[in-house]
Amino acid sequence: MNTNDTTIPFQVDLSNCNKEPIHIPGSIQPHGVLLALQEVELTILQVSNNTFDFFGIYPEQLLDQHLSCLLEIEQINLLQDCLAHEDLPVINPIEFCIKIADNTLYFDGIVHRSDGCLILELEPSSSEKNNTFFRFYHQVKLAMSKIQGAANVIGLSQTLAQEVRKITGFDRVMIYRFDENWHGQVIAEEKPEYLTSYLGLHYPASDIPQQARQLYSQNWLRLIPNAHYQPVAMIPLCNPLNNQPLDLSRAVLRSVSPLHIEYMQNMGVTASMSISIMKNQKLWGLIACHHQVPKYIPYEIRTACEFLGQMTSVEMSNKEDSEYTESKIHLKSVQSKLIEYMSGETNFIDGLINYEPNLLNLVNAQGAVVCFNSNYYPVGQTPTTADIQNLVEWISQNLQDEIFYTESLAQVYPAAEKMRDVASGLIALSISKSQKNYVLWFRPEVVRTVDWGGNPNKPVEVTANGGVRLSPRKSFELWKETVLLKSLPWKSFEVNAALELRNAIIGVVLRKADELAQLNIELERSNQELDAFAYIASHDLKEPLRGIHNYSNFLIEDYGTIIDEPGKEKLVTLIRLTQRMEDLIDSLLHFSRLGRVDLFMQQTDLNEIVHRILDMLSGRIEETGVEIRIPRPLPTVYCDRIQIGEVFSNLIANAIKYNDKPQKWIEIGYLEHPSPTTTFYVRDNGIGIREKHFEAIFRIFKRLHGPSKYGGGTGAGLTIAKKIVERHGGKIWLESIYGEGSTFYFTLE
Amino acid sequence: MIGNIAQPLLIIEDSDEDYEALRRIMHKEVVLNPIFRCHDGDDALDFLYHKGIYNNNQAVPRPAIILLDLNLPGTDGREILAQLKQDKDLKYIPVIVLTTSCNPKDIEICYRYCVASYIVKPIDINRLVKTIHSFLTYWLDIVILPDAVSK
Numbered sequence: 066m067n068t069n070d071t072t073i074p075f076q077v078d079l080s081n082c083n084k085e086p087i088h089i090p091g092s093i094q095p096h097g098v099l100l101a102l103q104e105v106e107l108t109i110l111q112v113s114n115n116t117f118d119f120f121g122i123y124p125e126q127l128l129d130q131h132l133s134c135l136l137e138i139e140q141i142n143l144l145q146d147c148l149a150h151e152d153l154p155v156i157n158p159i160e161f162c163i164k165i166a167d168n169t170l171y172f173d174g175i176v177h178r179s180d181g182c183l184i185l186e187l188e189p190s191s192s193e194k195n196n197t198f199f200r201f202y203h204q205v206k207l208a209m210s211k212i213q214g215a216a217n218v219i220g221l222s223q224t225l226a227q228e229v230r231k232i233t234g235f236d237r238v239m240i241y242r243f244d245e246n247w248h249g250q251v252i253a254e255e256k257p258e259y260l261t262s263y264l265g266l267h268y269p270a271s272d273i274p275q276q277a278r279q280l281y282s283q284n285w286l287r288l289i290p291n292a293h294y295q296p297v298a299m300i301p302l303c304n305p306l307n308n309q310p311l312d313l314s315r316a317v318l319r320s321v322s323p324l325h326i327e328y329m330q331n332m333g334v335t336a337s338m339s340i341s342i343m344k345n346q347k348l349w350g351l352i353a354c355h356h357q358v359p360k361y362i363p364y365e366i367r368t369a370c371e372f373l374g375q376m377t378s379v380e381m382s383n384k385e386d387s388e389y390t391e392s393k394i395h396l397k398s399v400q401s402k403l404i405e406y407m408s409g410e411t412n413f414i415d416g417l418i419n420y421e422p423n424l425l426n427l428v429n430a431q432g433a434v435v436c437f438n439s440n441y442y443p444v445g446q447t448p449t450t451a452d453i454q455n456l457v458e459w460i461s462q463n464l465q466d467e468i469f470y471t472e473s474l475a476q477v478y479p480a481a482e483k484m485r486d487v488a489s490g491l492i493a494l495s496i497s498k499s500q501k502n503y504v505l506w507f508r509p510e511v512v513r514t515v516d517w518g519g520n521p522n523k524p525v526e527v528t529a530n531g532g533v534r535l536s537p538r539k540s541f542e543l544w545k546e547t548v549l550l551k552s553l554p555w556k557s558f559e560v561n562a563a564l565e566l567r568n569a570i571i572g573v574v575l576r577k578a579d580e581l582a583q584l585n586i587e588l589e590r591s592n593q594e595l596d597a598f599a600y601i602a603s604h605d606l607k608e609p610l611r612g613i614h615n616y617s618n619f620l621i622e623d624y625g626t627i628i629d630e631p632g633k634e635k636l637v638t639l640i641r642l643t644q645r646m647e648d649l650i651d652s653l654l655h656f657s658r659l660g661r662v663d664l665f666m667q668q669t670d671l672n673e674i675v676h677r678i679l680d681m682l683s684g685r686i687e688e689t690g691v692e693i694r695i696p697r698p699l700p701t702v703y704c705d706r707i708q709i710g711e712v713f714s715n716l717i718a719n720a721i722k723y724n725d726k727p728q729k730w731i732e733i734g735y736l737e738h739p740s741p742t743t744t745f746y747v748r749d750n751g752i753g754i755r756e757k758h759f760e761a762i763f764r765i766f767k768r769l770h771g772p773s774k775y776g777g778g779t780g781a782g783l784t785i786a787k788k789i790v791e792r793h794g795g796k797i798w799l800e801s802i803y804g805e806g807s808t809f810y811f812t813l814e
Numbered sequence: 815m816i817g818n819i820a821q822p823l824l825i826i827e828d829s830d831e832d833y834e835a836l837r838r839i840m841h842k843e844v845v846l847n848p849i850f851r852c853h854d855g856d857d858a859l860d861f862l863y864h865k866g867i868y869n870n871n872q873a874v875p876r877p878a879i880i881l882l883d884l885n886l887p888g889t890d891g892r893e894i895l896a897q898l899k900q901d902k903d904l905k906y907i908p909v910i911v912l913t914t915s916c917n918p919k920d921i922e923i924c925y926r927y928c929v930a931s932y933i934v935k936p937i938d939i940n941r942l943v944k945t946i947h948s949f950l951t952y953w954l955d956i957v958i959l960p961d962a963v964s965k
Contacts, residue, residue: 638831755856758888768887771828771853 087276089310090320092296094289096361097188097318100127100135101304101311104148104183107132107141110305111182113318115297119189120165124300132185136161147176148183158364161187173364179312182304186318190363201369204232209376218384222253225352225377229370230255233362235338235354239263242350245554246270247278248544249350269544277322281341282348283314285371288338289321291359292329296320336360338367340374344382352377389558396562399426404569413573417504418444427566428559430506432487437502447507448484455480460493461501468564469493472508475550482550485510490552494563496570504570506563508552512545592661599657602650610650614643645772645779652781656765659788664705671699671713671745674706675733678714682721691721691729699735700743704813708789715782716747716809722775723807724751736810742795748808754801763787763797786811817847817954821878825851826858826894827912828886832935836881839946847954850877855889859897862904877907878959882929884913884920892920895927906960910953 093099093113098120101111108131112124120135127134133141140161147156158173172187208228215221222240230238237260240253247270254264273281281287297320303310313319329337336356342349352374362370399422406416414435417424424433425445432445436457441450448456459478460469470492474481481488490508617639625633672695679686679693686693702709713733720731732748754762754769761767768780790797794814801807817823823845827833833851840849852858860866861874868874880898884891891911899905908930913920916934924932933949936942953959 642831755888769854770887771830773830774853 087322088280088312088314088319090296090313090322091302091310092298092320093313093316093318094291094320095294095297096290097186099299099313099316099318100132100185100187101179101299102132102183102185103306104178104181105145107144107183109134111299111301111311113297114300119170119187120163128300135163137164144174144176144185158188158190160190175317175364177315179315180304180307180309182306182311184311184313184316186316188317188364201232201365204228205369205373208232208373212373212377212380215380215384217388218381219252221377221380221384223255225373226253226255229340229352229354229373232369232373233338233354233366235336235356235360236260237263237355239353239355240342240350241268241353243270243348247273248548249273252350266541267544268540269547271543271547272328272540277325278348280314281339281351282343282346284317284341285374286317286338286340286367288317288362288367289329290336290361292321292326292335292337293359333357338362338370340370341378342374342381343378344385349378349381349385393558396427396558400562400565400569403427403566404573407569407573408576413570413577414442417570418442424504424506427562428492428506428555430490430492430508432507434505434507435503436505437496438500445507446487446509447505448488452480452484452488453505456488456491456505457501457503460495460503460505461498464493464495467495467567468560470555470560470563472554473551485550489550490555492555492560492563494567496567496574504563504566508555511548511551511553595657596661599654603654606650607647610643610646614640614647617643645777648779649766649781652766652779652785656781656785656788659785660792664708664792666703666705668701669704669706669709670701671709674710675699675713675717678710678717681714682718685718685721689721689724689729691724691731694730694732696732696734699733699745702743702813704793705789708792709813712786712789712811713747715786719782719809720747720749720751720807722778723770724749726750742812742814744810744812746808746810748806750806753803753805754799754807755803756801759799759801762799815844815846816950817845818878818959819846819848821954821959822848822850822875823879823881823954824858824861824877825849825881826855826886826891827851827881827883828854829883832883835939835942836946839943840950843947843950845950845954847878848875850874854887855891855894858886858894859889862898876904879953880907880909882909882911882913884911884915884924892923895924895929899927908953908957908959910949 095115095118097113098116099113100109102108103110108129109127110129112127114124116122116124116127122135132144136144144159147159150156157175159176161172161174162169163172164170171190173190175186175188177184208224208231211224211228212221215224222242226238226240229235237254237256239251239255241249242252243249249268249270249272251263251266251268254262256262299311329335332355334355334357336359338354340352340354342351352370402420402422403417403424406420407413408416410416410419414437417435418433423444424435425431430445432443432447434444434447434453435442436453441453443453447453456478459480463477470490471477472490474488474491475485481491487509488507489510492506494504494506496502496504617636620628621633621636628636675695717731717733721729728750730750732746734746734748736744736746752775758769762769763783765784766780767784768778787797790811790813795812797809797811799807799809825833825836827836837849850861852861857866861868862876864870864874882891882894886894891913895909895911898907898909905928909927910931910933911924911929912933912935914935921932930953931949933945936945
């Protein structure tokens, strides 16, 4: 028999505890006796080295013997009856009484099969247990009804902790939940006042290594009545049939990993019990019970707790699923609200960020930004605009899919490290790649997000004797290190909600584009109608007007000798009025056509333009004797030469017209300040304009003087000038002192 | 003969032709009231506040009634109306709007400013004569106007 190879004690520390073979410790806890039996003969193959303490028989005396050396024949028959049962654990515990000398000792016999062996564990029990079933039945029933009444997972956990503490009497009972990465968090706790609270604390996945979790999944319950125990070795260490160490995965007496013992000691815990909470065959969490002094829990109570754990597992799953469903329903309602808001707003982005709920609620993010046509519309906590700009650039270059999400942006985009506070987690939803239009959602680093339940700043005292020491506080630090630069993970339904929003946005954007196109069509039509109107005005209105004009002239020609002077004057007035009417119609036509004619932009020497205009106006200039001043040559600018000519023509003609001074002058020039655009001006020493009319004079047909004063005018000139300047991207304004003169300024972009 | 020699009538009208038509009809009716004409809004305000060329109080009496055109060069009729009705000394003077505009917005604004009447100028000369005749009979003969001179 070569046992040495497999029993070399495995040296464990934090670096390799995930490899420790904790299912084959080769020893047990001393509060019971463990026997490995060969079926069907029930020959004792291995036995724990503590039989003498219980039965006064040395292990060697039992080895290779039939079980009858320990149990009476009727009890062996009872056991064999039980063994025939299909589902072995259901029969546990089998009550045995063993006569030792004059005493009869009572034991709870717990059997299971492992590696072809029958494992029988014997735990001493009290003799009176007849009514225990009913006692615990009621307690469990009561507990179950309370648990079923809980509103949500947290409420349920709280009730569960309370009830387990009531049934077991442990100092502290906690409900511990694993996340996707097996990091754990205490989500409920029952404890006396004097103990430090662990509620809300986080623990790294390494605290409960993979193989330990494996055992938790296999066994609903694990009890360590006294962590200060002396392990009891198995004799022999290996199973003589296969020369392997005995697999104690499912043995209730299985010895505890030294690391776990140390962990318990660090926490000041002597006795512990844990009950698994499973969801879909996967470990969901634990009911963790701690006691400061040794504490043994009899099998019945353990069974009650186990039952509670199993029932809770079902409830917990239901509750969690319904919470999940509720959040999904909630997201649906957020989604439909967002669509409603988007449709109601002229700019769909306002609908996404200006209301409650908004973009943030859709995926439970702390920050979001809509990047649309190079503008950024943020909501909540977002990185700076510059950081967003860079991020968008990176996204557009590196990501092809409609949606990208990560809980650790810094891993793929190192620049995100400095934005960990707001953007450790990212969902990037692409609306249109070519336009770099995105919706981005951000989540901060999870360390900044966790709920600090209890008081994590009050660490449990740790006796320092070298090596790494674990305490809840320390574990929190460890956990923190493992989740740095990470946000809470995005849930699949949140990602889906984001993706669905994309369709909604595209729908709304397309519809808005459609509406715009429709508007354009209507605008086009109304422009055409306006055009038609202008032509009707110019032709049809002018026809009767010409008649009046001509007939008035005929009257003067034919009857000039008969009609007296006042009569002639009236006819002259009539002719003047027809001319004015024609001017008005022409101006209206001209103005209405102005915006529709394409600009013919070219480099234009303004000196040429101005001189052409002055030539055209030379008659009036000579007549009025106005002095034209051009202090320095005008620049060459990029503009439509015809239209800019019209601007100068209108301004200069006005300047000539509205002047009552004996020495009239007009100055045409430009300012280079304020840069960058050149400001042109036409200045006069004319009659000036009251400040209250500064804006009105640009309105069409708005005149400041009666038709008989200053040579009349239609009141369209300045309106036309303004329109031309605006079409060139510039603006026009004036300064004036009433009675002293005016200056009209304009810029061209 | 119609009207009262002590109650001046102010006509604010920019169109010489329209004013001429008005003046002709009033001449036929032999209106006794002194008639003053302002050509535009600024002119009218100067008249009412005795400013500019009207700063001689004796020659420029306060009108007992105002006939107002709406579309005027410079300060237009609506602005004059707004100004008049804000002024506690001037707001009691009845203002009759006489305009070519039949825009409902103008009509509403004018009545909001409590004009005494809003009359649209008819194009047809016969109807214009009738309208002006009715106006003169009603406002200068039947209605008792506030005593302007004593103010």
